[in-house]
Amino acid sequence: xxxxxxxxxILESIIKDYVETAEPVGSRAVVKKHNLKISAATVRNEMSDxxxxxxxxxPHTSSGRIPSELxxxxxxxxxxxxESLSHNESEVLQNLLGDGKQEWSTVVERxxxxxxxxxxxxxxxxxxxxxxxxxxxxxxxxxxxGKAVMFLVSDMGMILHxxxxxxxxxxxxxxxxxxxxxNQILRKRRIGDVRRSEMQELRDTLKRRRRVIDxxxxxxxHMLENSGEERVVISGALNILNEPExxxxxxxxxxxxxxxxxxxxxxxxxxxxGDEVDIRIGKENQEERMKEMSLVxxxxxxxxxxxxxxxxxxxxxxxxxxxxxxxxxxxxVEELLKRF
Amino acid sequence: xxxxxxxxxILESIIKDYVETAEPVGSRAVVKKHNLKISAATVRNEMSDxxxxxxxxxPHTSSGRIPSELxxxxxxxxxxxxESLSHNESEVLQNLLGDGKQEWSTVVERxxxxxxxxxxxxxxxxxxxxxxxxxxxxxxxxxxxGKAVMFLVSDMGMILHxxxxxxxxxxxxxxxxxxxxxNQILRKRRIGDVRRSEMQELRDTLKRRRRVIDxxxxxxxHMLENSGEERVVISGALNILNEPExxxxxxxxxxxxxxxxxxxxxxxxxxxxGDEVDIRIGKENQEERMKEMSLVxxxxxxxxxxxxxxxxxxxxxxxxxxxxxxxxxxxxVEELLKRF
DNA sequence: ATTAGCACTCAAGAGAAGAGAGTGCTAACA
DNA sequence: TGTTAGCACTCTCTTCTCTTGAGTGCTAAT
Numbered sequence: 001x002x003x004x005x006x007x008x009x010i011l012e013s014i015i016k017d018y019v020e021t022a023e024p025v026g027s028r029a030v031v032k033k034h035n036l037k038i039s040a041a042t043v044r045n046e047m048s049d050x051x052x053x054x055x056x057x058x059p060h061t062s063s064g065r066i067p068s069e070l071x072x073x074x075x076x077x078x079x080x081x082x083e084s085l086s087h088n089e090s091e092v093l094q095n096l097l098g099d100g101k102q103e104w105s106t107v108v109e110r111x112x113x114x115x116x117x118x119x120x121x122x123x124x125x126x127x128x129x130x131x132x133x134x135x136x137x138x139x140x141x142x143x144x145x146g147k148a149v150m151f152l153v154s155d156m157g158m159i160l161h162x163x164x165x166x167x168x169x170x171x172x173x174x175x176x177x178x179x180x181x182x183n184q185i186l187r188k189r190r191i192g193d194v195r196r197s198e199m200q201e202l203r204d205t206l207k208r209r210r211r212v213i214d215x216x217x218x219x220x221x222h223m224l225e226n227s228g229e230e231r232v233v234i235s236g237a238l239n240i241l242n243e244p245e246x247x248x249x250x251x252x253x254x255x256x257x258x259x260x261x262x263x264x265x266x267x268x269x270x271x272x273x274g275d276e277v278d279i280r281i282g283k284e285n286q287e288e289r290m291k292e293m294s295l296v297x298x299x300x301x302x303x304x305x306x307x308x309x310x311x312x313x314x315x316x317x318x319x320x321x322x323x324x325x326x327x328x329x330x331x332x333v334e335e336l337l338k339r340f
Numbered sequence: 341x342x343x344x345x346x347x348x349x350i351l352e353s354i355i356k357d358y359v360e361t362a363e364p365v366g367s368r369a370v371v372k373k374h375n376l377k378i379s380a381a382t383v384r385n386e387m388s389d390x391x392x393x394x395x396x397x398x399p400h401t402s403s404g405r406i407p408s409e410l411x412x413x414x415x416x417x418x419x420x421x422x423e424s425l426s427h428n429e430s431e432v433l434q435n436l437l438g439d440g441k442q443e444w445s446t447v448v449e450r451x452x453x454x455x456x457x458x459x460x461x462x463x464x465x466x467x468x469x470x471x472x473x474x475x476x477x478x479x480x481x482x483x484x485x486g487k488a489v490m491f492l493v494s495d496m497g498m499i500l501h502x503x504x505x506x507x508x509x510x511x512x513x514x515x516x517x518x519x520x521x522x523n524q525i526l527r528k529r530r531i532g533d534v535r536r537s538e539m540q541e542l543r544d545t546l547k548r549r550r551r552v553i554d555x556x557x558x559x560x561x562h563m564l565e566n567s568g569e570e571r572v573v574i575s576g577a578l579n580i581l582n583e584p585e586x587x588x589x590x591x592x593x594x595x596x597x598x599x600x601x602x603x604x605x606x607x608x609x610x611x612x613x614g615d616e617v618d619i620r621i622g623k624e625n626q627e628e629r630m631k632e633m634s635l636v637x638x639x640x641x642x643x644x645x646x647x648x649x650x651x652x653x654x655x656x657x658x659x660x661x662x663x664x665x666x667x668x669x670x671x672x673v674e675e676l677l678k679r680f
Numbered sequence: 681a682t683t684a685g686c687a688c689t690c691a692a693g694a695g696a697a698g699a700g701a702g703t704g705c706t707a708a709c710a
Numbered sequence: 711t712g713t714t715a716g717c718a719c720t721c722t723c724t725t726c727t728c729t730t731g732a733g734t735g736c737t738a739a740t
Contacts (some may be wrong), residue, residue, distance in 0.1 A: 021713085024701095024702090026701065026702050026703085027702075027703080028701090028702075029701095029702095038713080038714090039713070039714050039715080040702095040714090040715095040716070041713075041714050041715070041716095042713055044702090045704095045712095045713085046703075047703095048703090051704095058703090059722095060720085060721055060722070061702090061703070061704090061720055061721065062701075062702055062703055062719080062720040062721045062722075063701075063702065063703085063705090063720095063721075063722075064701080064702065137481075137483065139481055141477075141479055141491070143477065143493065149491075150492065150497060151481070151489075151491065151501070153483065153489065159489060159501050161491070161499050161501065187682070225709080238593070238596055238597065238600055241589065241592065241593050241596070247589055249581065249587055249589075252581065252592075253578070253581050253582075256578055256581070257578065260578055268724095337591075349690090364733090366733050366734085367733075367734080368732090368733075369733095378682080378683090379682070379683050379684080380733095381682075381683050381684070381685095381735095382681085382682060382683070384733090384735075385682090388735080398734090399691090400690055400691070401688095401689055401690065401733090401734070401735095402688080402689040402690045402691080402732075402733055402734055403689095403690075403691075403732080403733065403734085404733065404734090405731080412731065440707085485722070496718095501722095507719090606719095
């Protein structure tokens with residue numbers, strides 16, 4: 001059996017109705033709603049064909065049809081058009097990205113919020129580990145007797161700080177010259193690469209100020225550990241409660257638990273992600289609990305590594321709108337990162 | 341009618357059963373379960389009295405009784421004992437507080453997580469605005485041509501940073517001496533108080549390096565704005581889904597929306613909070629949506645101002661356990677803050 | 681004052697019946 | 711040969727009734 005234009009039109013109509021109402025769609029309803037120039041009986045025949053082809057399914061013999069996951073896949077691949085943001089929405093997005101001076105983390109939170117507001121799905125943004133970006137600058141500053149603070153700046157303008165203990169005898173000048181030495185050795189290294197060998201080299205070179213150096217190195221290691229993890233920012237998880245297919249409490253718990261356990265999201269997404277918008281529908285997802293949901297996501301060039309940004313919603317999702325929103329946001333975020 | 345020992349015992353038994361099962365408790369059940377030495381009929385009479393006194397209520401004439409909010413209030417005031425953390429739990433708590441070098445915000449997140457794990461209720465921690473703590477130290481550092489970073493350290497060891505634009509001609513030495521001047525003027529001031537007049541003074545005194553100063557002042561104002569708000573950290577909101585009284589979706593949405601909209605929590609809590617554990621049961625809460633929930637909370641002496649820490653659960657809550665956990669955590673957090 | 685006994689009440693669950701939406705099939709039609 | 715009207719049939723969902731069982735309140739006996 002082959003997919004002619006009429007079948008396509010009918011499939012599309014059914015998908016649109018179903019996405020809107022979450023109810024099985026009947027032959028009469030589809031004819032009426034979309035002003036098709038054919039009779040309900042004809043549509044019934046076509047629907048029967050579409051079912052045989054695997055694009056539709058019937059919850060029970062005497063109900064309308066709903067699109068199968070394969071049906072959605074066909075729609076996404078062959079018929080969907082990305083729906084770009086409205087003028088208004090684009091403007092809001094530009095505004096909340098700011099001028100590049102804001103903390104990156106607050107910008108990300110705002111963008112996540114925006115995404116979930118615009119689409120009514122749950123959004124997630126994965127920030128790649130800081131450890132993979134380039135080292136640019138380190139500075140030790142005295143804080144109070146016996147304490148100092150160490151600042152670390154990466155090429156992307158990310159700033160980390162950490163308190164360290166130092167002998168009380170160490171003076172501000174000492175700290176400054178120690179910072180100098182650090183900088184000479186570390187400049188332009190990828191922060192993740194610095195780890196072991198380099199640090200040993202430092203320790204050897206700088207025997208004199210051992211205590212301070214040791215503390216500083218320890219602090220760096222500590223920072224690397226804490227920042228070597230991706231960060232996950234989730235927003236609008238409660239949007240899921242509004243989807244009619246999730247009126248079952250057990251189901252809701254299952255879904256929300258994925259979002260609560262941030263680390264799980266990493267297993268859900270493929271390790272490698274390009275900069276195309278990618279869509280995973282229902283059982284196409286690996287993770288068991290994700291098989292009743294869909295993902296729309298893409299990668300963005302972040303701090304040396306790829307970050308990820310995406311939406312999570314029911315299989316009955318407005319893929320066109322979701323994909324459009326994701327794409328716009330990706331473009332805007334990359335634009336912003338370039339400015340850093 | 342007066343509250344004798346037997347009535348107390350029966351009320352307590354009913355509350356305990358009801359907290360455990362979320363079902364109305366019958367006279368026979370309560371006698372059996374707690375091995376009371378009186379008959380079900382006697383208990384029925386007492387229950388009838390307790391109902392008249394307002395401590396119990398009947399969902400319908402032929403069902404068991406459930407404690408009224410007044411009943412819970414009586415229990416909390418006259419019979420409840422705070423249940424302290426197990427040895428194991430205390431140890432976990434101590435461990436995750438760390439050694440004072442960690443970022444305060446990550447510690448708070450961990451503590452919130454701990455609270456919700458231990459009690460199975462939703463926890464919230466409100467961090468008082470940074471702006472109210474004392475100013476201690478400011479430093480400008482060159483970043484790249486035309487950019488510098490400004491660090492601000494408060495008495496509690498909180499560190500903020502912000503990027504600023506500077507004329508390319510400004511050198512590291514200039515930045516250092518500007519930092520000095522800032523420090524002389526601002527040291528020991530409450531950061532919140534610095535605002536207007538002082539800044540004007542600074543601007544006048546330092547006409548020479550106007551550009552840098554202006555930028556720095558702007559950055560400080562910006563920081564003050566962003567940090568002048570309390571921060572709210574919420575954890576374990578999904579625990580609410582496990583309570584049998586919340587099997588109604590609409591109710592769940594209502595409750596979770598309070599937690600999602602962080603700012604709302606502030607209206608829910610009284611402005612002034614002491615360091616006693618305070619309990620608000622159901623309709624004792626002001627905010628409309630909170631009237632079906634209970635709060636157990638207390639204040640902690642934080643950065644100059646009081647922070648707040650608490651649990652949110654159903655009216656049918658294990659108040660003893662919740663209050664005990666809150667108290668332990670408050671003590672531990674204050675201990676930690678002293679070490680800063 | 682306490683208890684046993686018994687009639688009464690009410691929610692929750694199990695069937696049964698009816699309504700309604702939608703299908704598949706057949707036969708007629710262009 | 712593709713399209714359509716007509717009609718019997720299917721299955722869910724809702725409503726109603728009936729039954730069951732836990733639990734009460736009252737009365738009379740201890």
